[in-house]
Amino acid sequence: QKEVEQNSGPLSVPEGAIASLNCTYSDRVSQSFFWYRQYSGKSPELIMSIYSNGDKEDGRFTAQLNKASQYVSLLIRDSQPSDSATYLCAASPSEYGNKLVFGAGTILRVKS
């Protein structure tokens, strides 16, 4: 069964610190990877996508992908209380992002 594993947390970091969220996946044919943010009681929203090994930066967010290790991470720099949410990692066997398999999510709490 294809799985995406995440530490459920909560991960607590002080305001201004770097939050590091990790994810592993079991399906070696996965080609595209995504991080979604979900605020309590709200629906998920896409914050980062990554398709190739290495780092991808977008503002305060950096996604890292290592296909050999089947590992994806998300770094949030200068964490803000508004970043407090559940972060869902997702993988797709398609480079076009279809048929996403989601992890259970990591709860992030940023303390001011």
Added chain:
Amino acid sequence: EAGVAQSPRYKIIEKRQSVAFWCNPISGHATLYWYQQILGQGPKLLIQFQNNGVVDDSQLPKDRFSAERLKGVDSTLKIQPAKLEDSAVYLCASSLDRTGVRTGELFFGEGSRLTVL
């Protein structure tokens, strides 16, 4: 641009009753998904439509769940009869999926929260 619309937002039913959820995707989005999200878990894909056709329904419990997408636009997800373990948020999502374009962005609706007593 209007987002993905879902209704009802909340529904409470007794076990063995039936329920239906409705979804209207973003205009022009060819692909529509229904996900089930149980409290504390990530969304689980139930069914994916590409226009009118079903792309993947491998995780849909077909003995009790059914879904249709008429005219390639709106979709309805039905549960009959409901079980206690069906209590969850049912998320509808849509994506553009233009040929040859990487998107991966699913736009989710606010969800329909089902409680089965």
